[in-house]
Amino acid sequence: MVHYKELGLVNTKDLFRKAMEGGYAIPAYNFNNLEQLQAIIMACSETRSPVILQISKGARKYANQTMLVHMARGAVEMAASISKPAIPVVLHLDHGDSYDLCVSCVETGFSSVMIDGSHLPYEENVALTRKVVDFAHRHDVSVEGELGVLAGIEEHVKAAESLYTKPEEVVDFVSRTGVDSLAISIGTSHGAYKFPPGVEQPPLRFDILAAVEKKLPGFPIVLHGASSVIPEYVEMINAHGGSLKGARGVPEDQLRRAATSAVCKVNIDSDGRLAMTAVIRRKLAEDPKNFDPRNYLGPARDELVKLMKHKNEKVLGSAGKA
Numbered sequence: 001m002v003h004y005k006e007l008g009l010v011n012t013k014d015l016f017r018k019a020m021e022g023g024y025a026i027p028a029y030n031f032n033n034l035e036q037l038q039a040i041i042m043a044c045s046e047t048r049s050p051v052i053l054q055i056s057k058g059a060r061k062y063a064n065q066t067m068l069v070h071m072a073r074g075a076v077e078m079a080a081s082i083s084k085p086a087i088p089v090v091l092h093l094d095h096g097d098s099y100d101l102c103v104s105c106v107e108t109g110f111s112s113v114m115i116d117g118s119h120l121p122y123e124e125n126v127a128l129t130r131k132v133v134d135f136a137h138r139h140d141v142s143v144e145g146e147l148g149v150l151a152g153i154e155e156h157v158k159a160a161e162s163l164y165t166k167p168e169e170v171v172d173f174v175s176r177t178g179v180d181s182l183a184i185s186i187g188t189s190h191g192a193y194k195f196p197p198g199v200e201q202p203p204l205r206f207d208i209l210a211a212v213e214k215k216l217p218g219f220p221i222v223l224h225g226a227s228s229v230i231p232e233y234v235e236m237i238n239a240h241g242g243s244l245k246g247a248r249g250v251p252e253d254q255l256r257r258a259a260t261s262a263v264c265k266v267n268i269d270s271d272g273r274l275a276m277t278a279v280i281r282r283k284l285a286e287d288p289k290n291f292d293p294r295n296y297l298g299p300a301r302d303e304l305v306k307l308m309k310h311k312n313e314k315v316l317g318s319a320g321k322a
Contacts, residue, residue, distance in 0.1 A: 001108075002069055002109040003109070004091065004109050004111035006109070007069065007072050007073045007076060007091070007109050008073065008076035009076060009089055011111045011112055011140060011142040012052070012090055012142040012181065012220075013142060013180060015088060015090065015264075016180070016181060016220040018321065019220075019264035019321070020218065020220065020262060020264050022321060024259055024321055025223075025259035025263050025266045025318065026049075026050050026051070026052055026264060026265050026316070027044070027268060027308065028052035028054045028222075028265050028267045028268065029052070029053065029054060030055065030056065030059065030094060030268070030269035030272065031053060031059065032055075032062055033062075035297050035298075035304070036301075037071060038301055039305045039308060040075075041075050041079050042305050043305045043306075043312065044322075045078075045082035045083045045087055046309060047318075047320070049312040049320075049321060050087055050088045050090075050322050051090070052112070053072070053075065053089060053090065053091050053092065054092050054093075054267065054269070055068065055091070055093065056094045056095055057093075057096065057101060068108070069108055069109050072089075087322040090111050090112050091110045091112070092112040092144075093105045093110050093112070093114055094114055095114055095116045096113050096114050096115050096116060096132075097116060099115070099128065099131050099135075102115050102132045102136065102143075103132075103135055106139050110141065111142065112141060112144065113141060113143055113144070114143070114144040114145070114146070115132040115143065116183075117129055118147060118185075119149065122173075125146075126173060126177055129145045129173075129179060130177045137178070142181070143178075144181045144222055144265075145173065146182070146183040146184075147166070147170060148184055148185030163185060164186065164205060165184040165186065167208060167212050167215055168215075170212050170215050170216055171215050171216065174216060174219065181222050182212075182216070182219065182220070182221055183221075183223070184209070184212055184222070186204050186205040186209050186223070187203070187205050187250075188225035188250050201251075203254060206258075209262070212262070213262045218262075219262065220262065221261070221262040221263045222265040222266075226250055226266045226267055227249045227270035227272075227274075228249040228250055229248055229249025229250075229270060229274065230249070233271075233275050234274065234278075236278035236279075236281070237278045240278075240281035240285040241285065242277070242281060244274075249270070249271070252315045255315050256315050256316075256317070259317055266316055268311060271311075275300070275303050275307045276303065276304055277300075279300040280297070284296055
């Protein structure tokens with residue numbers, strides 16, 4: 001077993017407490033490869049933001065779980081080389097779908113895991129989440145649970161429509177499971193197509209968020225599916241051979257408002273994918289003879305750094321909080 005402290009990682013407990021006291025949210029950025037990981041560490045170190053490195057079940061398989069241990073250690077050491085003191089870094093399993101997967105992640109250095117039983121009947125969600133919490137807490141690993149279902153597609157997580165979190169369930173769920181944070185559904189959704197074409201974009205359900213805060217005062221809340229699907233990147237992709245018609249995301253002003261509440265972790269994945277893909281498509285179109293990955297992955301990484309610095313400084317308020 002590799003414990004996360006051996007890798008220089010931290011869990012989310014102190015980070016969430018400080019975020020709630022300070023009125024900001026910690027960025028949870030997904031990564032799948034070296035360039036994305038480099039960009040996350042560079043952006044967050046340069047803005048002095050704590051960060052949660054998120055990896056899904058599919059990304060863990062893609063990167064190889066053995067390699068991932070060394071990537072996490074490298075990320076921590078890279079952060080220490082950029083700024084001192086080094087920013088706090090969490091390695092988090094995003095949308096874990098089974099007890100065995102969560103156990104495997106705890107045993108290979110993750111400092112935080114999410115067990116997503118939101119697709120299950122309520123009592124089964126409670127039982128599965130409690131089982132994961134019992135194991136993870138023995139190793140000082142934080143656990144995130146979920147109530148409510150987000151629409152959209154993110155790898156193995158798929159739902160046709162949102163099922164908003166029921167505020168009347170949250171106290172029972174948290175008390176019976178012992179989770180350290182709770183992901184709720186208030187209108188965000190997974191992927192780049194968060195709202196149907198031609199349909200007016202509804203605002204986030206801040207009334208539900210307020211009701212949850214009232215039921216669980218001082219408890220950390222998480223927002224999934226919080227990419228803004230920045231039009232600049234969608235247009236760049238479409239202009240260079242892509243086809244992302246009608247892609248729309250969550251307005252940044254609504255995310256900023258959420259970050260000043262009990263929401264202390266905001267998940268961002270699609271925005272990073274769009275930024276990198278946009279630049280890669282443009283670079284390859286501009287120079288069809290280019291076959292050196294560094295010549296298109298490097299600029300894509302630089303664009304991702306720019307995007308994440310913007311998120312930390314202008315949207316989440318996490319800059320300068322490390």
